[in-house]
Amino acid sequence: MKYDFDSVTDRSGTAAWKWQVKEGELPMWVADMxxxxxxxxxxxxxxxxxxxxxxxxDIEDAWYEAYTGWWERRHGFTMKRExxxxxxxxxxxxxxxxxxxxxxxxxxxxLTPVYDIFYNCIENNGCRALECELVYKxxxxxxxxxxxxxxxxxxxxxxxxxxxxxxxxxxxWSAEELxxxxxxxxxxGVTVISDEVHCDIxxxxxxxxxxxxxxxxCAEVSASCLSPSKAFNLAGIHSAAVYAENEILRHKVxxxxxxxxxxxxxxxxxxxxxxxxxxxxxWLDALMxxxxxxxxxxxxxxxxxxxxxxTVHSDATYLLWMKSGRDAAEIREKTGLILSEGREYGKGGExxxxxxxxxxxxxxxxxxxxxxxxxxxx
Ligand SMILES: Cc1ncc(COP(=O)(O)O)c(C=O)c1O
Numbered sequence: 001m002k003y004d005f006d007s008v009t010d011r012s013g014t015a016a017w018k019w020q021v022k023e024g025e026l027p028m029w030v031a032d033m034x035x036x037x038x039x040x041x042x043x044x045x046x047x048x049x050x051x052x053x054x055x056x057x058d059i060e061d062a063w064y065e066a067y068t069g070w071w072e073r074r075h076g077f078t079m080k081r082e083x084x085x086x087x088x089x090x091x092x093x094x095x096x097x098x099x100x101x102x103x104x105x106x107x108x109x110x111l112t113p114v115y116d117i118f119y120n121c122i123e124n125n126g127c128r129a130l131e132c133e134l135v136y137k138x139x140x141x142x143x144x145x146x147x148x149x150x151x152x153x154x155x156x157x158x159x160x161x162x163x164x165x166x167x168x169x170x171x172x173w174s175a176e177e178l179x180x181x182x183x184x185x186x187x188x189g190v191t192v193i194s195d196e197v198h199c200d201i202x203x204x205x206x207x208x209x210x211x212x213x214x215x216x217x218c219a220e221v222s223a224s225c226l227s228p229s230k231a232f233n234l235a236g237i238h239s240a241a242v243y244a245e246n247e248i249l250r251h252k253v254x255x256x257x258x259x260x261x262x263x264x265x266x267x268x269x270x271x272x273x274x275x276x277x278x279x280x281x282x283w284l285d286a287l288m289x290x291x292x293x294x295x296x297x298x299x300x301x302x303x304x305x306x307x308x309x310x311t312v313h314s315d316a317t318y319l320l321w322m323k324s325g326r327d328a329a330e331i332r333e334k335t336g337l338i339l340s341e342g343r344e345y346g347k348g349g350e351x352x353x354x355x356x357x358x359x360x361x362x363x364x365x366x367x368x369x370x371x372x373x374x375x376x377x378x
Contacts, residue, residue: 002282002286003038003039003283003286003287005035005286005287005290005360006360006361006362007360008034008360008362008363009034009035009036011034016032017030018030018032021338022336024336025332025336025337025338026336026337026338026363026366026367026370027338028337028338028339028355028356028357028359028367029328029338029339029340029354029356030356031167031230031235031318031319031356031358032233032235032236032358033233033318033358033359034358034359034360034363035233035287035358035359035360036233037232037233037234037276038232038275038276038279038280038283038284039283040275040276040279040280040283041232041234041272041275041276041279041280043275044271044272044274044275044279045268045271045272045275047271048267048268048271049268054267055267056264057264057265057266057267057269057270059086059265059270060270062270062274063086063270063273063274064081064084065081066273066274066276066277066278067079067084067226067241067243067273067277068081068084069277069278070277070278071210071226073281074200074207074281075199075207075208075210075213076207076213077210077212077213079212079243080245083212083243083244083245083250084241084242084243085241085242085243085244085250085253085254085257085263086240086241086263086264086265086269086270087225087240087241087242087257087262087263088238088239088240088262088263088264088265088266088269089227089229089238089239089240089262090195090197090225090227090229090240091117091120091121092240092257092260092262093225093240093242093253093257093262094118094121094161094193094195094225095120095121095124095125095260096253096256096257096259096260096262097159097193097223097242097253097256098121098122098125098127098159099125099126099256099260100252100253100255100256100259101158101159101191101252101253101256102125102126102127102158102159103126104126104127105126105127105128105156106127106128106156106157106158107127107128107129107130107151107154107156107157107158108122108127108128108129108130108157108158108159108160108161109130109132109148109151109152109157109159109160109161109190110122110129110130110131110132110160110161110162110346111132111133111134111143111148111162111163111166112131112132112133112134112345112346112347112348112349113134113168113169113321113342113345113346113347113348113349113352114163114166114167114168114345114346115163115167115168115195115345116340116344116345116346118161118163119346121161122161127158127159128156129346130151130154130156130157131346131347132144132147132148132151133147133347133348134169134171134348136348139310139311139312139313140312140313141166141169141171141312143177143181145180145184148181148184149184152184152185152187152188152190153188157188157190158190158191159190159191159192159193160181160185160190160191160192160193161193161195162181162192162193162194162195162211163195163198164178164194164195164196164199164208164209164211165196165198165199165201165202165208165316165317166316166317167198167317167319168317168319168321168340168342168345168349168352168354169312169314169321170312170313170314170315170316170317170319170321171314171316172202172206172207172208172209172315172316173208173209174209175209175214178209178211178214178218179214179215179217179218182211182214182215182217182218182221182222183217185221185222186217186220186221190221191221191222191223191249192211192218192221192222192223193222193223193224193225194210194211194212194222194223194224194225195224195225196208196210196211196224196225196226197225197226197227197229197230197240198230198316198317199226199231200228200230200231200284201230201231201288201291201316201317201318202288202315202316203288203292203295203315203316204285204288204289204292206315206316208316210224211224212224212243212245219245219246220245220246221246222244222246223242223243223244223249223250223253224242224243224244225240225241225242225243226240226241226242226243227239227240227241227273228272228273228276228277228280231276231284231287232272232276232280232284233358234272234273234276237266237268237269237272238266238269239265239268239269239270239272239273242257291318291357291358292315293361294318294357294358294359294361294364295314295318295320295357297361297364297368298311298320298355298357298364298368299311299313299320301368301372302322302368302371305368305372306371306372306375308324308325308326308375309322309323309324309325309371309375310322310323311323318356318357318358319354319355319356319357320354320355320356320357321342321352321353321354322352322353322354322355323351323352324342324351324352324353324375325351326353326374326375326378327341327353328340328341328342328353329341330374330378331353331370331371331374331375331378334373334374334377334378335370335371335373335374335377336370337367337370337371337374339353339354339355339371340353340354340355340356341353342354355367355371
């Protein structure tokens with residue numbers, strides 16, 4: 001194999017958030033990877049660092065072209081250059097949009113269980129989360145559109161905050177589902193924020209559907225959050241974008257992001273995104289083969305060796321969502337394996353845990369072994 005995904009990289013001394021743990025513990029929670037980014041990205045960052053001047057930085061044409069080129073090639077979606085706004089992260093963008101597009105005490109509809117930080121974005125900015133619980137049946141999740149319509153029809157509902165693909169269940173929403181969400185949102189005057197940060201982590205041969213690509217209506221009612229941070233393991237570089245075709249909405253979003261001072265790049269933000277999108281495709285293809293091999297291995301191991309756990313099969317994200325009937329805290333206490341607690345993902349998350357599979361296979365085996373021991377001993 002041309003790329004090395006098997007080597008374990010010691011992250012001690014790098015202030016890695018995920019590794020602020022006790023000795024001997026194995027963190028498989030925070031969603032970053034135990035795999036180095038693409039050599040092409042490392043090369044571009046080294047070159048930029050070697051320049052030695054790190055002054056104020058503007059967004060240049062090459063940044064826009066890197067985004068539009070990637071979405072065209074990888075997702076068959078022609079984005080309009082002027083629709084893109086730089087932002088220092090997806091979460092800063094979502095929080096900014098919640099502040100700008102709502103007034104205090106209004107509601108933001110979310111499909112739960114969902115990425116826990118969505119609650120922070122909503123509640124820390126004066127709004128209320130209106131939970132539309134996904135239907136869990138036969139090991140898979142789907143949307144209860146009747147319930148969703150009820151929630152969107154609430155006159156207090158201003159936003160639908162969507163994870164596309166969905167963290168933590170790994171759902172890839174279909175064009176039909178997205179269109180229905182778009183139509184209902186339009187009917188009730190709700191703006192859709194489509195968080196697409198996980199969009200490039202899909203099983204080889206599968207693809208996600210960009211919300212704005214579905215129809216002119218979907219493009220009109222939405223602002224999408226895009227970033228190379230998940231697929232290329234660049235979360236600490238703080239480089240993301242919002243895509244909004246609707247000019248009035250876009251201006252508001254841009255105004256909000258700038259007022260919040262989240263619209264100016266650090267010197268590495270731009271060159272990392274450009275290198276990832278322009279040169280990182282081959283590396284990403286190889287990584288996806290590796291990560292989905294990890295997923296298949298984990299699902300198979302759990303099915304055969306840990307009968308008490310039900311895994312949710314998925315073709316997106318490197319996150320394995322499973323019904324364990326055990327708390328992550330208990331699993332950590334017994335074996336040092338750190339997973340994310342399901343109930344933190346809101347309604348429907350109780351009794352589940354989430355495991356981050358983006359690691360070398362030896363680390364995965366260690367994690368699976370610990371999980372088995374934990375379940376045998378609780
Ligand atoms: C759905 C979702 N959105 C956003 C983020 C974080 O994005 P950023 O680091 O760009 O703020 C994550 C990280 O796990 C995520 O899962």
